[in-house]
Amino acid sequence: MGKHYFLKKIATFLKSHPRIQSLCTIIGILFIAYLSLKCISFYNTRLAINKQLTHLIQVAQSRGHDVNQAIDNEKKCLQSLAGNSAIKKLFETKINSLDQKFLSKILSSAYPQAKNIMGITLLGEMFFSLHPKKDLGTNFINGPYRHSILGESFSRSIMTLTTDISEFGIYKPYESIALFICSPVFSNNQLTGVIVSEVDMVTLQELVNNYQGLGETGETPVGTIRNDSLIFINNKRHALKRFSEQAQLINNEELPLYRACLGETKSTISHDYRNEKVVAHWQLIPQVEWGIVAKSDLQEITTSIKHINTFSSCLLIVILCLLLLAIIINLRYLIPKKRSLNILAKKRLLIFGIGVSTLILIGSLYRYHYNITQANNNLSTYVQKKSLHASRQIQTILTSISHISDAITDDIKEKRLYLEDIPIRLSRDIIENKHVKGIYLDIFTHDNKTINQKYSAILNDNKIIHNRNPSSEDLKLWHRKAVDTKDVWLDPQHNSITNKKNSVYLYTEKINTTHSVLIVIIYSNELIRELINDINIGRMGYSFLLADNGRLLHHPIEIQVTQKRTLLDVANRIDSKSAQILANKIQTINEGFIHIKNEKTAQLETTFITKIPSTNWKLALAYTKKTLPISSQKIRQLHLAIFGSILLLILLAMMLLTKIYEGTFNRMLLFSFCYTGLMIISIFIMWRIVAHTESDARRQGVMTTDIVGLKKFITEIERNAQNNQQEAPVTIPTGILIHSLIFSKNQTVDFTCYVWQRYHDEHHKNIERKPLFPQATKITIEELYRTRKGKEETIGWYIRGTLSEQHSFSKYPFDTIQLPIILSHQALDHHIMLLPDLASYATTNPKTKPGLMSNLSIAGFDIKSSFFNYLPIVTHATLGLDNYSPKEQRYTLHFNALFKRRLINAFIVYLLPLLVILFSIFSVFSIICRKDISAMKPISIYSALFFAAIILHRNLRSSLPTSEIMYIEYFFFYIYITILVFVIHVMISSSFEWFERYQKKVNDFLYLGFWPLQVTAWFITTLFVFY
């Protein structure tokens, strides 16, 4: 064979076939046009992105520079204050009561914008503060706030002798977000202390909360990393709704803002905190070590060049069609004789195709496995990080408790603390440590026989009470346990000092040759509980804390803790073997994952265990595979790829087995039959998947199904409001019980229900007591009852009304109706947020349908679930209220009921008649093919069938008022097309003689292809509508 053998062959072929030659020329020109369009599109995209990137770099640099400049200003002012002779003198003398006027005079000249100025001695004691708050007098070296952002900044400033800027975070004494600058004060070359200023965050946030020049989607989020978690410093322009987004946000080290905080400078296309593709530039804001990202959605940038892409895609389709046409012409008219000779080649081609499709199937399976494994690994890392972080924080709390006893003992031993000062010291330790509820101290002889001195201080209604002594039983127990082990952590139990159930820490040590001290610290587990609740994973995940004897110290189901159950007890009570195995395994490991298959749900449940060293407690975080941070759409796509490759494989195998390559009528009929069967099975499988898959749309908003999650959500909203200096919401617990529901025409629903609300005399002063249903077109509210328990009043109403309901029927009859009932409050002038009164429901699992009467039924529907969720209010109006800002994130409570349509109705009313019509068309055609019948007869039958279909169709449209095309309607369209094709066929057969030459071929094609084409059309439609 020569060098250009194939090229020469092609040239000879084209020369002898001018039609193919001209077609190839057209295809060639179109292909060049397509390539040119693609190049233009690519070039324009790159140009737009680069232009935007240049702009974003400028924005990030300028905003970062502004922040840096503002911080630098504050720093310089503070440094100048630290160098002020009057301030130096103040630090030398450490005067506790300051001459405010004198200080104000200094500040107004040296530091006019000061929000708060504080002074801390070298020994860590805060000795002055312009705005005395809870931390005045506290010690930043050994006090409870030594690990606070201010404590750490003070420590850095002393350690490095430089002006230090604190981390950004919550400062416990203020219970709010803060940022401090600490500057060392030198006097005569001697370090005398540290002067601190609190930075006004509002001014800083304003610098970056500016979307000017950033289009519709651009923003400049600023953040910092604290304890491995990302904290946003300014408001996000786009709200986050789903848990998976939150999980990715905190954990994702690939997130541009996270990378920026680590010091990375980069400009590229990336994914932001919403997992949206964005064009972004990120960098570090040096002095504060915050990250800044200037970004815009990629979609917004590429919108301008969208039409070029659309046009090029259309052109590609045209090219493919022409290519197909060329192949058909080539096969049918130019080289027809060779067909019969290629049977073996076709068989080989089919076998080759089977091999390729097997490889595609393996590839799809691997891709699925890879994605799931990847998601699993991400989740495991997230779980591990969160658990370890929580256990470290718990350890810190416990250490701070043990440190109190260490410090007291040391001070007594070193004679820094006199016996008469002990009550004051105990009071102060209680005030400074929020979780400490009481301290008891006694000094006893080494033989444990005589107690010489007793002191106690407890917190009661925010007051410190002294000299409350424990019962002799408690005292004996504490002495015994403490003397045995020096320090011991007791599980939560009732104690005779606070007369409440609290956790207790015991500590004993010799203070001199004759006496020892016993210190009993009674503390609340509230903070530890909050930490544990914070690490919940998804809707199905939960965490619990176990004592070293296996007893539950914290569990989402409170009764398990109050009943002092162990995990094994719980497992035995619910008779779960998997839980029993878990309980036993937890005892044996200190840190790691436990994977157990739940025999009841058949799901693999994973639990991560971490040990808290000082107490030997174990923190466990349990979750299921459902929590995987991967969207259901992605999973569906992966499933579809596997399904498609299996289908292709079966199809090719079927072609091989039916020997379709032989080309005889019988072989083709057999294949047609098998293919139709395969497609019908595939359609049924898809319908089944659709009927059993929950769509993402149903999970919009913040779903609240448990008290812990609800509390967490509300706390976050309150915290955000505080940070943004907005009004915190007033919460009103509200419950609903739907009595009846009737879907009427015109997108409305008639309903009756009971609604109740709980009002507190103090929290809900001057608030009108009445609910509001903003989406109701008609409403009657009757008050049924008012009951009172202490300061709480519960009011119940009976409600009748009509709601307007917007529902999409595009997926009919596989649609799920989500009926949201928006619950609001009459007092719109207050920032009121209704809370679902979850405590009033026996169960809050959506599948048990809380809030719906158990006997509630709706014709044609199955009730699947009900739940409460919150959706953000999107409004562009202030409602004329001064305290209402459209920018402010407010939420409304929705009660949702999910209804699944019963398929049997749609099947009997629409699908069955459609199938009968189709079968009739096919039967008529079969008869025409075999008998010579006048053209009028089949046309009249086809017309009758057409009218039957059109009446059915009209009936469908009138019963479901919608402007969309419904899924089922496509079947009507296919019937219309089929009838039209057959009518044309009859017409041509009876009118044109030349058609007789093709009659048999066309008839065979229509006969063999009727059902395969129908089911293929159905299959593709199902695929497009649902996937």
Add this chain to the structure above:
Amino acid sequence: MFKDKQPIKVGILHSQTGTMAISEKDVIDATILAIEEINNNGGLLGRHLEYMIMDGASDWPTFASHAQTLITKHNVSVIFGCWTSASRKMVKSIVEKYDHLLFYPVQYEGLESSKNIIYMGAAPNQQIIPGATWALQNLGKKFFLVGSDYVFPHAANNILRYHINALGGQVVGEKYLLLGSSNIQKINTIIAAIQESSPDVIFNTINGDTNIAFFKALRQAGITPEKIPTISCSIAEPELAVLGTKSMIGDYAVWSYFQSIDSSENEHLNSSFMKRYGKQRKVSDPMEAAYTGVHLWAQTVESIKSYDPIKVRSSLSNQSIAAAQGALHIEPSNNHAWKRIRIGKIQEDGQFNLVWDSKKSAEPTPYPLYQSKKQWEFFLQNLYEGWGKQWANTIS
């Protein structure tokens, strides 16, 4: 890939021989690793990086002559090099003369700021001052200062004297050993002085392999970390491997970087280094600083599209980098890096257990506030003159 384009030349100037080779060879390896990474990722401005290594031979005049050769003969765009302050001071005069650029990777005594040097290591307030403060708060108030007889330990100890006194501590002794010396007699004299003054903590600024002899003698005299702990400023993971970890368990070191830091950047550095040089190799603070320095320089070159030393120098302050020790950026006012501070306790596995972490980078202050810049410079000048116009004492 880079066939048609001239490579960008960079110089590496460290001791491959002599007393400092024990530490500086590792820094060369880290520098080469960073250069290779840049080349493997497509080079810089589409060009290959070509490095020239010159051996300073632990001899300070040699450093100066090699720096001149690199700049004038080899036309390098930047020099990555030096460990001891004595060598840096010699190279400083050269890079200033030719208005060139040096990336210096090691912690030092401060009291210096040159527009031609990027100080990637810790300034005194990022290492020795925090180390002393922490020791005062946690180990005791009586300090014994021991160091090599050259500019860094002398200046560092001078700063420490001010600082310890300011915080109510006491310096009970201060002794020096010639750089590279393992004179047992001299070492034993120092050990005896330590025993006599019974300090709470020994603050060690000895550099190079003298540490081996010093610690051997210390342990032989029965001074263990339990009795008198030592805080070292020049002992990191690779030095520990040479010194023998067992006798060092319980002693402390102050650095910005420890190999045991948990971060993805550190994971990358360690895995790349071990893949390139072997699993037994350790990574230390100066190595991390050298590696980060190369990447920071490359990042700046890439962003300004030029490797001209003057342009690079002026643009460095706009850059930040995700380094293994944490976020790093250069303070424009003094060309020193903002760095994290960590204090670690030596463990059995030859790694450090963190006992204190600044959690945030600290601003570099090369001239501690105890004296004015002029006073500090006068102090240095006295040392220089006293050693016969050298930056190290050579006469025992």
